Amino acid sequence: MTAWRLLFVMPALAVLAGSADAQSGPNDFRRPPLPAVDTAAAPVMALGKVLFFDRRLSKTGSVACASCHLPSLGGADRVARPFNDGGTLMARRTLPTVNLTEMPRLLGDGRFSSLETLIPAAFQRSLVSGRAPFDCWVGGDDTAIGAGAKQGFALFTGRAGCSACRGGWTFSDGGFHDTGLPDTGDLGRGKQVPNSVKMRNAFRTPGLRDVALQPPYRHDGSLPTLTAVVDFYASGDEARPSRADEIKPLTLSPEEHSALVAFLPSLTGRQDAEFTVPVPP
Amino acid sequence: MSLGSGVGLRIGRVAVPVVAEDLVVVQKDRGCLPTTLTGHVGERVRFSNEDEATHNVCSESPQATFDLGTRKPGQQGGVTLHERGTIDVQCEIHPKMPLRIDVK
Incomplete structure (x- = not known):
């Protein structure tokens, strides 16, 4: 094997060997420390928090995001399927609105690929599960x-x-x-x-x-x-x-x-x- | 990563046993290795599932729209690079394993 090929092989061996040894141990599941609060983003996040609880964002003014995504329940609710703001039973269970930065695609069918498609993104990005x-x-x-x-x-x-x-x-x-x-x-x-x-x-x-x-x-x-x-x-x-x-x-x-x-x-x-x-x- | 007879390199260019000058991407541990790749028009990229899970290989980038379907562990699939630009490749089943190919 020529020298230049070794330059590619050795790091690959190290990475993949490490991967092979990285079976699922407890530390792989440990909640990481929360990132430092971005003080510059605080006003946007505060506005987002208010909007999250404001029923006026819905067409009929009857429901807010928090109506189904209760912070006290990890961003979910306790009904099989909620009603939308028109009073129609929705097709699917409420998904938790926490830890969303870890999800490349959003909603149960993944039809959204960015938190920015949901209102209010800055606040939702800050919702992280507590230490268990x-x-x-x-x-x-x-x-x-x-x-x-x-x-x-x-x-x-x-x-x-x-x-x-x-x-x-x-x-x-x-x-x-x-x-x-x-x-x-x-x-x-x-x-x-x-x-x-x-x-x-x-x-x-x-x-x-x-x-x-x-x-x-x-x-x-x-x-x-x-x-x-x-x-x-x-x-x-x-x-x-x-x-x-x-x-x-x-x-x-x-x-x-x-x-x-x-x-x-x-x-x-x-x-x-x-x-x-x-x-x- | 296995080092069978004649197989030395699974990253970048591979001479044996796959087709010479194939660019190889390994899917393992719910990720792609490498995560970014530079190729040239006319080159072929071979995706090798060396994971314990079934993976898919697809792209919706303008330069290359393709879906190789699902590949069980041990299976491979390939695509030829036809246009310059950036191709974002993903696994439909596991969106956390993106791959970016820059085609020169």
Whole structure:
């Protein structure tokens, strides 16, 4: 091998060898420190916060962003499907409006690629999940989460294979997957990318931070509890060409089932500062 | 990255065993390696899925609009560069693995 080729090979070996060793350990999921506050952007963010709570932005003046994206619930709500400002039941479950800077594409079908398409972007960019007991455990406090949650995390990153789509500190790859839920006619990402078999019935992977605050689950709100979610994945459900290859048959003992369910509430965060609700003028 | 017989380089130009002078992009660990690539009109880019997940390769850039479909681990696909400019390549399944190709 000539010398100039070695210049390319050695860094590649280092990077890829490092990648091969980088299996999903707790530190891969630890919430990073929040970036320093940009004081120059503070006025825009403050205006965005007020707009987020102002119902006058809706056509009928009946709903605000915060009507469905409650900061106290990690930016989501607790209904299967909300009503829009016209009183019509919406097609899909509310997605959390936190950690959106980690999502290359927005909404369940990914039809928006920039936060700037949503109002108010500057404020939404600042919404980040709080530090959770899981983060404290990763940081060295062995008492922060219980044995069941620890076992659940081991399953999550191990045999259960959840981290295949739920990696990183948001517990989401930001990708689009058909998990095999019954077909309700909602093509999800498939409506935006009709020629892709894998995008049919595929929806964006939402993050799992604060997930325990946000029942029911799935894009149609069809699974009422986290237990039902784990049941769904363990069942293997509907195999079809569009189903994600990561979805595989999974047999769980009752103890393992409970452990996975116990792990998820450990991701409920607590904000460093109390959130103050603005009063629109 | 595997170093099978005759395979030395998986970044940039590869001589053996793929077609000589192919530019090779490896999809691994939910990312592309390299993340930016410079090529020339007429050159061919080969995408090699060395990940544990199925990936897609597509672009909607004016210089090159293509969709190679999904590739399971171990599969490859390629595209020839026809026009100068910048091509943004992505995986439809995993949007967090962008690749930029500058075509000279």
